Amino acid sequence: MLSLMSSSKEEIVRAHHTYLDGINDARGRIREHLRATGGPDPDDSIASLANVGPWFFEHLAQRDEATPADWIPAWWDPQLPPAGEGVETHAPLTRQQLRLIDEVQAYVAEVVMRHVPGAQWVVYKGSKKDVRNGDTVIQLDKRQKFYRLSLVYSSAVNVVLYNKPVRPTIFYDVVRRDIGDAD
């Protein structure tokens, strides 16, 4: 995963815009992906996340879907080769899994933006040692942020790498909780 905590302001701004430039593509891809696999209806409702979660974890285990060989998400460190390509790497996920995460985090973001008036994309600014410094996150209200990528990516790593149980409805549960917490 790309870490920008030690990056310059210019690099952070560039990464922010690169991410936002690619989010519409990811939203289009997940709709196509859901349609092609008989997945749930992506109607942008919060309730739809309760079905997208199980679909995500089911497809996370699949390895037969084609992914362009040179594609990586904007939030991934381009110096770190994905797993499963015969190259030495400490990356825990394959390119296909990164693509699936990219699609789902974009959909989660879309749902949140639609249901929280005034929500906007911002660059996270925290203490010097905060690993999220420079990340693109959603500002829900004056005090609360929403970390859609961390939510989806961490859920995937917990399942794939650490073999930990993750609630299939975790996206729905977290979004409901955080939207409820927002002013």
Next chain:
Amino acid sequence: MKLDFLSAAFSAAALIPFVGDAAAGIKKYDSFIKAADEIPSGAALRSAMKDVSTPTSAKMDLLRKVSPRAVDRLKGADIPDSAIVRLATRAISAKHFDDMVSAASDIRKAPSTFRLERDAEKFLRDQTPGALPSQIVSSVDGGNTKRLYYVFVRSTGAADEIKHGRASGVGRAAIQASKDARILANPEERGVLKITWQFFTSANNTIGPDQRLLELLAEYNLPFVLWVA
């Protein structure tokens, strides 16, 4: 009163030459250490390990009797007998030594002892692929509770706490362990998915959690690694 008696008994026993009758010597130490199990300080084990007239092989035989699981784990990790005896020389007790080593999620050979914690941190960071170049802070409870990790790999969410020498389960380490448990309770939001406590041998040959911290690490399901030098 009991301590005084045991201490005096051990002092007298230590005067009996070991060379020439190793088996009898081992039996003597073995029975003494078992009798002295109730001494929290583990003075009997330490004294036996420090005895310069006892060969390392005999000390290992003794350790196999009083801390068998620890010896198996350490030998399995290719730790030399001399290093095992050195550790036992500073053990809290034979039982604690056995419990601590057998509870470790991994035993690794360190290239040397480390004089300072930051030296161990640099070593671990160099050993960890993808480690960020600096320590990181993670937080829970809306930022009210903060926790600093020495080494962190963002792509795997693996964070490391470093302890140098012996760490006590009272005070700072106990608070850190409880914070770790809270951070891992909400891993999907913070990106910290696994926390490993890494214990390094200090220059005075102490290493690992004391009994209380050992219990806390088990209670919170926090794995720990012993880097033995």
